[in-house]
Amino acid sequence: MTIRKGKAAGLSPSELRRQSIERRRIRLLYSLGDLQLALSACEFLYECDPEERYSRADLRRFRCFETTLITAYARPFSQSDGGFPPLTLKMAGAKLSEQERALHQRLVRMRNKIVAHSDRELMRMTTKTIKIPHDENDEDGKGFVLIHSVFDEGITLLGDLLIDANELLRKLYFAIYKTLSDEAQKEPGSFDMRLDYILHPST
Template sequence: MNEMDITHPPSAEQFHRTVYAIWDFQQALSALIFLLEECDLSSKYTKAQIRRFKCYESQAIISFCRPFAQSKNGSQLSLKRIQVTLGADESRLKKDVLHLRNKIIAHSDSEEMHYKGVLIGIEDPLELKAPLLIFDEGLHLSLNQIQNLELLLRKLISAITEYTFILCKSYPELFETYKIPASRSN
């Protein structure tokens, strides 16, 4: 990244969103690292183990997407502000991960639901049937996507960190703050 000239400070909301993006991306990166450390995608696992891996994957997806989602006040992370340009593959990955978050992970949109239902006959005089529902228990991201997302997260964390150091030189007063949630300020 070239030395930035920050002639105008970001708004308070832009500043908070940029700072918090560091934490969001660190959370996503940690979840991916835990997933890669514990899961060999070529191995077979129990349903409980797979669900633990899905928890890591879901946390990575949600945390990665949080800075790009528009908040109530309209603030979201600006890649232009932190001077990051995504390549075509990175843009596609970001789009795919945002789709997973918006349609599958954070919401259960019916067009993305994946399950199978079958009826099992119960041997009794009443000829009762019981439903058996089978859900997709696999991960949503491939190993290649996970590895590329890890690289993208490292790139974004580095860019935001550099941006905040440069911002601190021109506007140190922005960093002398203690931001607490509105729900705790009463």
């Protein structure tokens, strides 16, 4: 299957519509994969006990799960190259409560402000220098200055918030699946596809 840009290819209105439907279908299918990844990260994050004290290494491991959850969840809703439209709640066929919409917006904001970019307004870090006295091998006698930084290793998605996130993920996943399933009953042949993308070294 070749995805072409409508105007450049000189397609008719009916062909443009068919192509638009096809791109929407592909976005929905890819979204299922993203949400599956987010759900797996969510399950791993359940291992983190809010009352437990963890080493920095363990906290970073949980942070990796949280980062994956947020990234995978927000990815379908972001504009991407290739002409595929970003996912919308209407496209997914999902009806969210006010609380669920607030959580959805929070996850997308976390992706934009923390995960994809290090926005200053959400940075938490302390740093200081430690001077090590010089020894007999120190030629200029000034010693050596070390930089010691402490970053926020905390996890945001814990407890009830993680449970709510898990429920939101599942609700969106099954809404998208139902939307696609309903379409497949009408046009099963439209789901017979294979997309392969090869990243060339020059890209």
